[in-house]
Amino acid sequence: MDDSLDDWFAREILVHEGALVSFLHRAWSDRAEIHDLRQETYIRVYEAAGKCRPTAPRAFLFATARHLITDRLRRGRVVSIEPMGDPDALNVLIDEVSPERRLDARQVLLRLGAAFDRLPPRCREVVWLRRVEDLPQKEVAARMGISEKTVEKQVAKGVRLMAGYFYGNGQAPGPARTHTAEAEDEEGHGHQHPD
Template sequence: MASPLDIWFTEEILVHEEALLRYLQRCWPHRAEIHDLRQEVYVRVYEAAGKALPTQPKAFLFASARHLLADRARRARVVSIEPMGDLDTLNVLIDEVSPERRLHAHQVLHRLAAAFDRLPPRCREVMWLRRVEELPQKEVAARLGISEKTVEKQVAKGVRLLASHFYGNGQAQRASRAGGPEAEDGTGHRQQHPD
């Protein structure tokens, strides 16, 4: 006798098998891997549904497929995005994002922008070039006329301050802003940083 999860899986997920195969064929360049990818997507969906059934099974299925393809591409260290096929197909479910998720994403983006604006000017500039424009450390150093070590320290400082804004009580950020280049070293003592 089939379990309720097996019945749900058959009725809500397996009915989309043809669409899933077409999607994988459009988005993944290695045809020999398509059936293995499909099985891996099914395993991910089944295991996740065992914990909690998704409210939108079809959207969850295709989101799982997208995430799997992204994971595989990262693991293979794919440099070119050309082999991924039609990138528009990667966003086939964009209309299925709930208003609540859209609002939450907007709020998080707003908080990130506010936290980014609070970074010290040099730190903000380095973070923008390294994390947003994704320039290599060496190029950022050359563009700003600073050492690569300074770039590294400023990125670490920026990440720490952003994390403090989101997950901490903001003490590291207040200490950094109040003391300029001084900051706590994690033991309650203040250190003078040359950057």
């Protein structure tokens, strides 16, 4: 069947709009951006399908949405999580910043710093070395005497916990785990469930 790209898109992609929007609401905390995320996902799928139609359109749609969210999170992490002394002393901005915007920025930095401080000690150290000092995963693993897989898990856990605290009005997501249970998971002894 030789149908147009528009027909294919309507039949194979747009029919999943409700599920896509539900997924975006679960995966992205800023509700004001859901519409833009949905549209950008559609654009990426449409452009890719113009070159080569995916064999599993629904799976491709959701994979595209996940990649888009990952891209946005990566772009967002360039903000340092280390509290700065006095931002006024930097004099980097040419335009005058309103007192309200300055206060908002300070509050965001304080919340982000508080979220970082709430991480378990090992997780906090791994996140610091990987994301702030920007050390390679292999070097972090060697320095801390842990596996690269554990570094990867601890970074993912740290980002998840910080996002839960930051966007969840100060509440860490899920029940707290004991240090022993975390250590068992990291060394591969305890649960086989991924952290």
